[in-house]
Amino acid sequence: MRIGVLTGGGDCPGLNAVIRAVVRKGVTAYGHEFVGFRDGWKGPLEGLTKPLGIAEVRGILPRGGTILGSSRTNPFKIEGGVEKIKANLAEQGVDALVAIGGEDTLGVATKLHDLGVNVVGVPKTIDNDLNGTDYTFGFDTAVNIAMEAIDRLHTTAESHHRTLVVEVMGRHAGWIALHAGLAGGANVILLPERQFDVEQVATYVTKRFQVEYAPIVVVAEGAQPLDGQMVLHNQELDSFGHVRLGGIGQWLAEQLEEKTGKEARTVVLGHIQRGGTPTAFDRVLSTRFGLQAIDAVHEGDFGKMVALKGTDVVRIPLIEGTGELKTVPIERYEEAEVFFGN
Amino acid sequence: MRIGVLTGGGDCPGLNAVIRAVVRKGVTAYGHEFVGFRDGWKGPLEGLTKPLGIAEVRGILPRGGTILGSSRTNPFKIEGGVEKIKANLAEQGVDALVAIGGEDTLGVATKLHDLGVNVVGVPKTIDNDLNGTDYTFGFDTAVNIAMEAIDRLHTTAESHHRTLVVEVMGRHAGWIALHAGLAGGANVILLPERQFDVEQVATYVTKRFQVEYAPIVVVAEGAQPLDGQMVLHNQELDSFGHVRLGGIGQWLAEQLEEKTGKEARTVVLGHIQRGGTPTAFDRVLSTRFGLQAIDAVHEGDFGKMVALKGTDVVRIPLIEGTGELKTVPIERYEEAEVFFGN
Amino acid sequence: MRIGVLTGGGDCPGLNAVIRAVVRKGVTAYGHEFVGFRDGWKGPLEGLTKPLGIAEVRGILPRGGTILGSSRTNPFKIEGGVEKIKANLAEQGVDALVAIGGEDTLGVATKLHDLGVNVVGVPKTIDNDLNGTDYTFGFDTAVNIAMEAIDRLHTTAESHHRTLVVEVMGRHAGWIALHAGLAGGANVILLPERQFDVEQVATYVTKRFQVEYAPIVVVAEGAQPLDGQMVLHNQELDSFGHVRLGGIGQWLAEQLEEKTGKEARTVVLGHIQRGGTPTAFDRVLSTRFGLQAIDAVHEGDFGKMVALKGTDVVRIPLIEGTGELKTVPIERYEEAEVFFGN
Amino acid sequence: MRIGVLTGGGDCPGLNAVIRAVVRKGVTAYGHEFVGFRDGWKGPLEGLTKPLGIAEVRGILPRGGTILGSSRTNPFKIEGGVEKIKANLAEQGVDALVAIGGEDTLGVATKLHDLGVNVVGVPKTIDNDLNGTDYTFGFDTAVNIAMEAIDRLHTTAESHHRTLVVEVMGRHAGWIALHAGLAGGANVILLPERQFDVEQVATYVTKRFQVEYAPIVVVAEGAQPLDGQMVLHNQELDSFGHVRLGGIGQWLAEQLEEKTGKEARTVVLGHIQRGGTPTAFDRVLSTRFGLQAIDAVHEGDFGKMVALKGTDVVRIPLIEGTGELKTVPIERYEEAEVFFGN
Known part of the structure; x- marks a missing residue:
């Protein structure tokens, strides 16, 4: 398989760790090939790519940011955007995409999947406000x-x-x-x-x-x-x-x-x-997210996103993760109030 | 109520955060009084105490170690140990104990509870090998x-x-x-x-x-x-x-x-x-453990220990947490093996 | 001797380390007594004191801020300020003062010394812009x-x-x-x-x-x-x-x-x-400053401030340290310009 | 000019910062060319080189270790070592060498300079025991x-x-x-x-x-x-x-x-x-050492090493830096003794 990878939205410590895990396992365990798309959905939209192999992911685990660049480009807000993406994926010979991003990026992924693109999502939000996962990295x-x-x-x-x-x-x-x-x-x-x-x-x-x-x-x-x-x-x-x-x-x-x-x-x-080297928690979580994502791609289990549930990394439908914002429940706030004013 | 607190076993970042949360909520929300027992089970065994109030827990949240001291003393291995503990608790007017520690400390807590002592446990092991909780602080x-x-x-x-x-x-x-x-x-x-x-x-x-x-x-x-x-x-x-x-x-x-x-x-x-200031994860977890522990004491829900399940802090029977060691499952190890040798 | 200590101006990592060194050496090597004045020159002005002995300086080496508090109060801008200070020093039985602070605080120290108060200064400015010393702590x-x-x-x-x-x-x-x-x-x-x-x-x-x-x-x-x-x-x-x-x-x-x-x-x-624990460089420098300051007091070498020259901590006249701002010389700026725009 | 750079002895945070400063200023201010020699003196001895230009030094400022590798090879202990080095320098068209290292590495540099090789030294020892400089980076x-x-x-x-x-x-x-x-x-x-x-x-x-x-x-x-x-x-x-x-x-x-x-x-x-990212002090010191070293090379001021004196980075004869070990003077030790046992 030839697999595209992109990162969208605000940067977040752990993005590179996800990319590394996807590529390392994809190449060494499954023999897949990879291509990096630059700057979020702008990459497949405009055909902006970057080589992505074992050499490119060496040493990036502790580095903040994303070697692929990011943007907030939304192809559904651009005339003919979806067609361009499909054309560019075809031209690049890409069989599947791993899209790493927040509500917007995964929202695009969900719609593209409905339109026949093979996508697996990896949830990313430094604010921890995505539904369907206990925590997000960063x-x-x-x-x-x-x-x-x-x-x-x-x-x-x-x-x-x-x-x-x-x-x-x-x-x-x-x-x-x-x-x-x-x-x-x-x-x-x-x-x-x-x-x-x-x-x-x-x-x-x-x-x-x-x-x-x-x-x-x-x-x-x-x-x-x-x-x-x-x-x-x-x-x-x-x-x-x-x-x-x-x-x-x-x-x-x-x-x-x-x-x-x-x-x-x-x-x-x-x-x-939001910058700089990730903590151990975020490095482990983003690495496990990447491993689970490439497993999903390898098994052809598309339209899913990876998620943390307790200590397990699982897959859930993309739609479940992006529907609604996960806000702080009132009982968690009240738990903290005992410290106020003391 | 008058509540004793002790910390046993190896020290661990987050112990002070637990103590602080127990005392802060116990005093301000419930009006309880506290007494610190020194050096684990040695404290109630030998009647070694330390004042423990709002003043004593100020500023200890970020500090590693334990202001109460610790030891590996096991009262069940000492002639008349249990009786001495009961006598000292009575003398101190202590209605209930919060015992913070690992397998050994909580094992003692479990047995004492069976013998009529009001105990709530807080699991502590830097090795993360206690059953019944997703993670332990430290x-x-x-x-x-x-x-x-x-x-x-x-x-x-x-x-x-x-x-x-x-x-x-x-x-x-x-x-x-x-x-x-x-x-x-x-x-x-x-x-x-x-x-x-x-x-x-x-x-x-x-x-x-x-x-x-x-x-x-x-x-x-x-x-x-x-x-x-x-x-x-x-x-x-x-x-x-x-x-x-x-x-x-x-x-x-x-x-x-x-x-x-x-x-x-x-x-x-x-x-x-094992020393020094705890990470944010450990400070939040140990604080939430402390809050849940004092709630359990306040409600008279003894013989329990607090535990993390997903994002919730819950209570489980003491016996469930200490029975068996939680080791790394083979699938978690195999997940990591993809990185070996590359 | 009975020695007063105060800290003035903006807080700075290392203040507590200076206080500790002054007191530790003053008590153990020379047998002096200490009194802390609160909130910079406001302390001796208004007679606000704090006990200051070995017990009070335990554990403060790594802590940012100042246990004595600080302010920007200038007694020379207050009607009868100098007389009040002299009266309060007399009432406290204070033979000498260690004043830790920046240009303003040491400027007051210089003038008070001219008016007969026994003062030794310790330079403090996070901006490193005090003349007469290679570096200041913080x-x-x-x-x-x-x-x-x-x-x-x-x-x-x-x-x-x-x-x-x-x-x-x-x-x-x-x-x-x-x-x-x-x-x-x-x-x-x-x-x-x-x-x-x-x-x-x-x-x-x-x-x-x-x-x-x-x-x-x-x-x-x-x-x-x-x-x-x-x-x-x-x-x-x-x-x-x-x-x-x-x-x-x-x-x-x-x-x-x-x-x-x-x-x-x-x-x-x-x-x-400006907050938080000092680096090793600042802990060593502020400790050495404190040791040199108490030596100066002990020897009756007043009207001096301590200073770093190369690797030596020396004493210079107070007036030399506070006269003029130490700005970045043009050659240091030009040295850096080679990196601009590349 | 074509300039060789090498790093010898134990690794030390700041080595890469020196290399970067040498190359950045050498190329952008003076238009020189560079070649990296691998693994200390082993590089020029065996003709092991590595490209070294602006691209190679990007992003290395915060990284510990040395991109050139290191070793303890001493060409004077190898039959015909000096001749091999001279031959390899000639073959590479190298006009001058920047040698970054401790007593051993700079000792070799000193001897080679006596034998007609154009060398400038940069002192490196994590132990801070080199004479002639107030501090060494690392x-x-x-x-x-x-x-x-x-x-x-x-x-x-x-x-x-x-x-x-x-x-x-x-x-x-x-x-x-x-x-x-x-x-x-x-x-x-x-x-x-x-x-x-x-x-x-x-x-x-x-x-x-x-x-x-x-x-x-x-x-x-x-x-x-x-x-x-x-x-x-x-x-x-x-x-x-x-x-x-x-x-x-x-x-x-x-x-x-x-x-x-x-x-x-x-x-x-x-x-x-000895590993990992350097502190600010070490990054500034090693950057300034590098800038001074390339200036020396550019001016043909060979047989020198750079050194810190107070706040100035100066040049001293290589021989002065490597003759004798700089140990802790007794008065610095006695200064510390006041804290012992308290």
């Missing part, structure tokens, strides 16, 4: 990076009697905030899944100062205050109507400073959460 | 430490065209070797669960040198060669009949040097695998 | 944190064919940018010491994309473009006339995106550069 | 790795009330032990420069247990007890007369266990101290 790395930052910030907060607001990734799901906040001993954790009361947050912060320790507030970038609490003046909106001055973290720090009378500072972790 | 930290060491050793191996044998923890179960080896891109992984053929290992090593890369061999301390391969001269045994010169790692390096004609060196990671 | 830690962030960002930049602008600390001196940029393999490094031509930076960035690698631009927070290049609309200034929308990093990313036609993103490292 | 990385190990071991030592003996590199000079011991808060530090009294060490250890903390003893592999304290039975020597059972660390742990009545364990850090 998440553990992001949580560790955020936790290490929080560890560092504790000493600064306490030396200066300041509140430190740490804004982490998570537009729609608060997994990174929840886990990094628990692991880092945050005083409050705020998630997109639940609007927060800025007065309550200020109360927690004040309580923490009373025991002579300074608070760390972890806030997901998509968290929102209760309706009406964020009153914007005109000049705080940009021409698209977005809040101008930084994100929710900065807004919250300003509010807390005002309400508690204690200095507050914001740190926005941003892109450092 | 394991992820150990695997990451071993992986980082392997990452470092790759460059040395290649610069000097040497084989590097890395001996990791695991007397009876090879989980650390398997995960660290997968995560570190080991050339061969050797586990206690399966005797290895030193000739086969030498073949893998030789094959690796042929592609111009130097091999890393990861070996669990309890791994053994095929019967008859380790022929010992008298002077290689100490007075107890144990192998003198280092462990299996050193023996293997000598064998590989002889059989492949390439220099080989050994690194024994030893105690650095 | 700087090496900050550079390593920034370098690790840059390491992570390389893979993201390349996977997405994006420019990544990393804004690091350094308002007036670009030492962190220079060292982190060199260590992280930055494509361009921009310092406060030298205005940059945004067109030239865009040329470097474009050149880098041509060799199929994505650029990392490291910019000190105090770096400025050539006069006239940053044309500000009114609404981009806040009420103090400062640029509103983020710092120089965000401005630069927007400019580069426009000029190069490639996506650009900014990461502002902020407070994570 | 040392800071090794010290940080050892310090992190010690940080981890503290918690284990205290949880189990055990002594932990950490054996670090340093056969003839104790720089790594001294700096890692100071940075890690060791209870005792033992160096090759000064024989130790095992009774005194036991006293320190005992004292530490009395304050309820467990001791870490850091011992350089080349440290030795006072004459007569290590009484060996015949069977403890191997056929070369070397001590068989592990190194000095294990011997010391056994002695301390016996003399103090407290369990003692040994960790031998071994090869993990």
Whole structure:
């Protein structure tokens, strides 16, 4: 068989480990050939390829990012996109595709499979918000990076009697905030899944100062205050109507400073959460995902994605993984609340 | 309620996080009081206690080790041990115990529960070999430490065209070797669960040198060669009949040097695998274990231990967790074998 | 002797290591007593003290921040400040002070010494911009944190064919940018010491994309473009006339995106550069600074600060260390330029 | 010019950073050409080369080891070695050599320069024991790795009330032990420069247990007890007369266990101290060494080696760097002694 591999969406530690496992097992155990498509679905759409064999995957296990490049190109939004993909796959002699990506990338994979393309999906989202799998790779790395930052910030907060607001990734799901906040001993954790009361947050912060320790507030970038609490003046909106001055973290720090009378500072972790070498958890998970994906391709079990269930890596229908966002359930949030304000 | 807490067996990153979660939730949510027992079962046996409240658990989340100390004392091997424990618990006014430990510590907990002591167990083993739970805390930290060491050793191996044998923890179960080896891109992984053929290992090593890369061999301390391969001269045994010169790692390096004609060196990671600050995974897991344990105590649900099943922390009968060792199943080992020798 | 210790200014990894060394040697070698003053000069000003002995300094060597707290209080800006300090020192029976801090803190120390207070200074600035010492502690830690962030960002930049602008600390001196940029393999490094031509930076960035690698631009927070290049609309200034929308990093990313036609993103490292456990270099340097400072106090050699010269820790007059800012000399910048744009 | 580059002796973090800086500046600033010689002096001796240009040095800055390979081959110990080297250099059209290595490698460089070969040396020793330079690269990385190990071991030592003996590199000079011991808060530090009294060490250890903390003893592999304290039975020597059972660390742990009545364990850090990605200090130092070395070559300033003096990278005669070992001066050791036993 000749098999194409592509990676789509935001980069994520573990992508290279998946590619390596797919190719290593595909070549050595099954004798398949591979071709890399560059930059997500843009690769098969425009016929952009890259050699992909044992030599190309040497040494990439510990490396972040993706040797294939990535993009957010969606062939279904391009005139004749599907036909071009089919033509390019045919020209390259590609019998099957391994598509590694998040909801968008796997959504395309699902539709292409319905249209007769042989696809196996590997779920990827640093936010851990894909249904059908217990965890996605990259998440553990992001949580560790955020936790290490929080560890560092504790000493600064306490030396200066300041509140430190740490804004982490998570537009729609608060997994990174929840886990990094628990692991880092945050005083409050705020998630997109639940609007927060800025007065309550200020109360927690004040309580923490009373025991002579300074608070760390972890806030997901998509968290929102209760309706009406964020009153914007005109000049705080940009021409698209977005809040101008930084994100929710900065807004919250300003509010807390005002309400508690204690200095507050914001740190926005941003892109450092998604780059660099994966943790052991993510390397093992992405390697096992890759091995299971190439097994599925080899067996002709298409239209599936690989998934973690407990300690097992299994296959589930592609459609199951991409239908709905996996958000933080209320009981997991309440479990954490016992630490708030103490 | 007045609740005693103890930690037994080898230390493990995450012990302090469990203690903190138990106390924080016990005090703030339920209003319980706590007393720390020192040095495992030795504490209740000899009446060695330590104050344990909100103040004592501040700042211990990221710290390795255990603020309560540990030991391997077994009260059932001591004349009148159980009676002494019961007397000391009564004297301290202790209504229930949270026992954090491995097979031995929880084995004692199980028997004491049968004898009427109110106990809830929290499983702890860095080796990840306790039944009934998907993972134990400390394991992820150990695997990451071993992986980082392997990452470092790759460059040395290649610069000097040497084989590097890395001996990791695991007397009876090879989980650390398997995960660290997968995560570190080991050339061969050797586990206690399966005797290895030193000739086969030498073949893998030789094959690796042929592609111009130097091999890393990861070996669990309890791994053994095929019967008859380790022929010992008298002077290689100490007075107890144990192998003198280092462990299996050193023996293997000598064998590989002889059989492949390439220099080989050994690194024994030893105690650095079990100390220091826990990873995010271990901090979250141990915190959730602690929260579930105090809930069980509060509800009077004794004779249980907490356990991870998928993404849920649940309770199972103590007896289920400690009966049998959880070793690496053959299919997990075969999954990894595709990387050997390449 | 009874000796007061205080830490002033921004926190910095190594402060606790200095305190520990001062107290450990002062007590065990010389038999002195200590009292901690809280929150910089605010402590002696308001008589805020803290016990400080062997017990208090146990275990603080690896901890970031300062157990004494810090502030930017300047007693010379407060009516009767100096008299209050003298009165409080007398009341506490303090014979001498060890003042650990940057230009402001040591400036106060210098003036107090002229007014008859027995002071020895320990230089502290994460920016490494104090004259009279080769390095200050905290700087090496900050550079390593920034370098690790840059390491992570390389893979993201390349996977997405994006420019990544990393804004690091350094308002007036670009030492962190220079060292982190060199260590992280930055494509361009921009310092406060030298205005940059945004067109030239865009040329470097474009050149880098041509060799199929994505650029990392490291910019000190105090770096400025050539006069006239940053044309500000009114609404981009806040009420103090400062640029509103983020710092120089965000401005630069927007400019580069426009000029190069490639996506650009900014990461502002902020407070994570100054918190957390010190590197070995900083632990050794701050320990040696502390030992030399207590020797100076013991010998009555006041009005001095400790300093690193080559591999020696020596004493210099306080006035020499605080007179002028140590900026990056042009030849060090030119040394780095060979890497720009390649 | 056509310039050869080689790396000799034990590998060391920063070697690749030197190679990269030499080639990057040599090509882009001066237009020189390069050829890599493989495996130290073995390369020019046997004519083993490797292409070396901008493409080959991309991405190697953060990588440990050496892309050129290394060996301990000494051409002066080989019949006709010098003539072979001269012939191979002529055949390759090589005008000058950059030799990166320790005492042995630079010793050969010195002699070859006397025989008319154009050589510039770059000093390399992880042990920091080369004269003529304040620091060598790789040392800071090794010290940080050892310090992190010690940080981890503290918690284990205290949880189990055990002594932990950490054996670090340093056969003839104790720089790594001294700096890692100071940075890690060791209870005792033992160096090759000064024989130790095992009774005194036991006293320190005992004292530490009395304050309820467990001791870490850091011992350089080349440290030795006072004459007569290590009484060996015949069977403890191997056929070369070397001590068989592990190194000095294990011997010391056994002695301390016996003399103090407290369990003692040994960790031998071994090869993990020399592999992996360099710290920022080492990346900056090795980059600056490389830049200065290529400048020297370009200017025809042969027979020199580069060196760090304070914050400057300078050139000194090769002979000055390699004559004598730079050991730890007694006053640096005494500076550290204040922490022993406390």
